[in-house]
Structures are given as C-alpha cells and as structure tokens.
Amino acid sequence: MRQILGDSLAIKNLISMIDKVAGNKTNVLIIGESGTGKELVARMIHESGPLKGKPFVPVNCGAIPETLIESEMFGHKKGSFTGAISDKIGLFEAASGGTLFLDEVGELPLPMQVKMLRALQEKTIRRVGANDDIKVDVRIIAATNRDLEAAVKAGTFREDLYYRLNVILIKTPPLRERHGDVEILATAFLQKFAERQKKEVCGLSPEVLEIFRTHSWPGNVRELENTIERAVTLEVGPLITVGVLPPSVTVAYDGGARSKLESVEIKAGRGGAAPTVGVAPTIASGTAGTSKEIRLPLPDFKNGSINLDEVLAEVEKQYLKHALEFTGGVKKKAADLLGMTFRSIRYRLGKLGMDTDDGE
Ligand SMILES: Nc1ncnc2c1ncn2[C@@H]1O[C@H](COP(=O)(O)OP(=O)(O)OP(=O)(O)O)[C@@H](O)[C@H]1O
Numbered sequence: 001m002r003q004i005l006g007d008s009l010a011i012k013n014l015i016s017m018i019d020k021v022a023g024n025k026t027n028v029l030i031i032g033e034s035g036t037g038k039e040l041v042a043r044m045i046h047e048s049g050p051l052k053g054k055p056f057v058p059v060n061c062g063a064i065p066e067t068l069i070e071s072e073m074f075g076h077k078k079g080s081f082t083g084a085i086s087d088k089i090g091l092f093e094a095a096s097g098g099t100l101f102l103d104e105v106g107e108l109p110l111p112m113q114v115k116m117l118r119a120l121q122e123k124t125i126r127r128v129g130a131n132d133d134i135k136v137d138v139r140i141i142a143a144t145n146r147d148l149e150a151a152v153k154a155g156t157f158r159e160d161l162y163y164r165l166n167v168i169l170i171k172t173p174p175l176r177e178r179h180g181d182v183e184i185l186a187t188a189f190l191q192k193f194a195e196r197q198k199k200e201v202c203g204l205s206p207e208v209l210e211i212f213r214t215h216s217w218p219g220n221v222r223e224l225e226n227t228i229e230r231a232v233t234l235e236v237g238p239l240i241t242v243g244v245l246p247p248s249v250t251v252a253y254d255g256g257a258r259s260k261l262e263s264v265e266i267k268a269g270r271g272g273a274a275p276t277v278g279v280a281p282t283i284a285s286g287t288a289g290t291s292k293e294i295r296l297p298l299p300d301f302k303n304g305s306i307n308l309d310e311v312l313a314e315v316e317k318q319y320l321k322h323a324l325e326f327t328g329g330v331k332k333k334a335a336d337l338l339g340m341t342f343r344s345i346r347y348r349l350g351k352l353g354m355d356t357d358d359g360e
C-alpha cells in the first residue's frame with residue numbers, strides 16, 4: 001500500500017485522522033491545494049478499514065461532459081438516449097460495497113448536485129431511462145481544491161449537498177507549511193526513481209537541499225515528485241545537482257544557483273567610482289513572467305554614485321536581447337513576449353542602438 005510520508009505534526013494529525021475515519025463508513029470531505037495528496041488520503045481511508053478489498057472507484061467530476069454525467073454516475077437503459085446502445089451500469093453501482101471517490105466535487109453542475117444529494121440521502125439511484133430505483137451501498141469520499149464554503153455562499157454549490165458530504169472534514173496541508181517533510185519525501189522519491197530507472201543517483205547536493213528548503217512548492221508534493229523524477233533522469237553524477245532542476249524551482253534561488261539564472265553584469269556609474277551591479281532578475285513567486293516581483297541587488301553607495309537611467313537602460317537591453325534570442329530574432333514575437341507593440345519594440349531597439357534590420 002502506498003504510504004503517506006512525512007514527520008511533521010500536520011502529517012501526524014492527518015494520519016491519525018485517517019485511522020479514526022477508516023473504521024466506519026461516514027462521508028468524508030478532503031480539502032487541499034493541488035498535489036497535496038487528496039487522492040492518496042482517500043485511498044488510505046479506503047484501504048485501512050473494512051472496505052479494503054472492495055472496489056475503490058475514483059471519478060473526476062470536472063472531467064465528464066455535463067450531458068453525460070448523469071449516465072456516468074447512475075448508468076442508463078439501452079435506447080434511453082442517442083448512443084445508449086446497451087444497458088450500462090454507472091459508477092455508483094460499480095462502487096457498490098466499496099468507496100466512490102468524487103474528485104473535484106466542486107465542479108459538479110448544479111442539476112447534478114440535486115440528483116447526487118438524492119442518491120446520498122435515499123441510498124438509491126435510478127439509471128437514465130429506467131423506471132425503478134436500485135439500492136446502492138457506497139461510502140462517499142469527496143475532494144476539492146476549491147473553497148466550497150465560498151461556492152455555497154456564491155450559490156454555485158448546494159448547501160445541503162455540502163453538509164451531506166462534509167460529515168468529516170480532512171485538510172491536506174500544503175508542503176510550504178511543512179518544510180521539514182521535504183527532505184523525507186525527496187529522499188523517498190529519489191530512491192523510487194533511481195530504482196525504477198536503474199540509476200546510481202543516491203542523494204541531493206547541499207545546494208539542492210537548500211533550494212528545496214526555501215522553494216514555496218506551489219504544486220506541492222506532485223511538484224516535488226516530478227522534480228525528482230526529472231532530476232534522476234538527467235543527472236549523470238551520484239548526487240542531484242542544481243543543473244538538473246527545472247527553472248521553476250531554481251528561479252527564486254540567488255545563491256550558488258545564480259549562474260543558472262539570466263545573470264548580467266551592469267557597469268553603471270561615473271568615473272572610477274563605478275560600481276558593478278550583478279543583476280539576477282529573480283521572480284519570487286508565481287509563474288515566471290506573470291509576477292511583478294523582481295528582486296535586483298541594490299548598489300552600494302559607499303562606492304560612489306550611480307546613474308539610474310543607465311542601469312534601467314541596461315536592464316531593458318538585456319530583456320530585449322533575451323526575448324529576441326528566444327524568438328530567433330523575430331521582433332513581433334519578442335514584442336508579444338514583453339507585452340509591448342511591434343512599434344514600441346522597434347522604437348526601443350532603435351533608441352538603444354540594437355536595431356539591426358527593419359524586418360519583423
Ligand atoms: N504525504 C505524502 N507522502 C507520499 N506521497 C505523497 C504524499 N502526498 C502526496 N503524495 C504523492 O504526490 C502525488 C500527488 O498526490 P495526489 O494525486 O493524491 O494529490 P491531489 O491532492 O489529489 O492533487 P490534485 O488536486 O492535483 O488532484 C501522488 O503521486 C501522491 O502519491
């Protein structure tokens with residue numbers, strides 16, 4: 001059975017909660033950010049209790065087209081709609097005696113929420129096109145990364161269904177709130193992927209550990225797992241090094257990883273007092289390119305004055321150059337990347353003496 005790893009208080013509480021609810025068939029609602037282990041928790045609840053060995057049927061409520069969702073959930077009679085070429089059982093019946101895991105339950109369309117509520121209350125379902133009800137005995141575990149209470153307030157999620165699902169609430173903690181677990185998880189994933197890929201990689205370099213400790217992990221455990229899988233694939237030495245980490249993980253790191261970043265040297269200032277400013281644009285959080293938070297090392301005025309206009313012009317130059325390299329010199333695309341018009345990029349390139357030709 002897959003294990004929930006971690007040594008933090010949050011994980012210990014989570015595991016003790018799983019133990020408590022596994023023994024009965026109460027409905028459970030799991031709330032947590034993407035990649036925090038909601039499905040893993042649902043499976044653990046199922047497998048740690050009397051339903052072990054019975055079906056565990058996961059269904060992503062956000063992935064089924066609205067027109068098909070009722071027949072997917074409850075089944076249908078042959079000929080009940082175009083395409084219903086034979087009788088079909090639904091997911092409720094498939095999960096009979098076991099657990100139905102309603103993933104992304106916040107995405108259920110409102111009309112389906114009514115039908116779902118009735119199924120949970122009456123413990124019966126009716127196949128589309130049928131005249132009789134069928135008894136179903138399933139445990140419901142639902143999960144969402146949406147704020148369901150807010151959805152209830154906004155009228156997009158039915159309050160009665162919310163309370164029916166939320167008999168026991170379990171929250172999966174984000175990884176950034178339990179940085180101590182990162183190393184434990186990273187080591188376990190490393191072992192798993194090294195074994196699977198038959199590689200000799202056996203640890204993380206100190207720099208990588210430092211990056212892992214400070215990264216905010218917006219994609220949580222899944223992001224860490226993917227990062228390690230990629231690193232094991234690319235690494236040629238015995239330790240995972242910074243070079244095999246994706247830019248999204250190293251971007252906010254300004255220590256030894258600086259050489260990985262777009263690092264430019266700016267010589268700005270007057271006369272002999274010119275300070276050298278190492279500029280490593282680092283985006284502290286969010287998706288690269290969308291965040292407004294850019295950190296630049298500040299000049300040391302003890303070395304004399306600088307010329308801010310020259311510094312800004314140099315930053316502008318480096319960004320333009322970087323964008324043009326990325327687009328293979330196509331100015332129109334570079335302009336798009338930098339959020340400016342073609343006219344504007346041409347003007348700026350001209351002003352900075354970077355215009356080489358007149359093409360797009
Ligand atoms: N505490 C943990 N210990 C070990 N592995 C974990 C842990 N938490 C999550 N994982 C692993 O991380 C990956 C993502 O977990 P899971 O799919 O359960 O997340 P989720 O919350 O359902 O994400 P999403 O909202 O994106 O569907 C899985 O491979 C899972 O096994």
Ligand SMILES: [Mg+2]
Nearest residue numbers: 035038039103
């Ligand atoms: Mg999931």
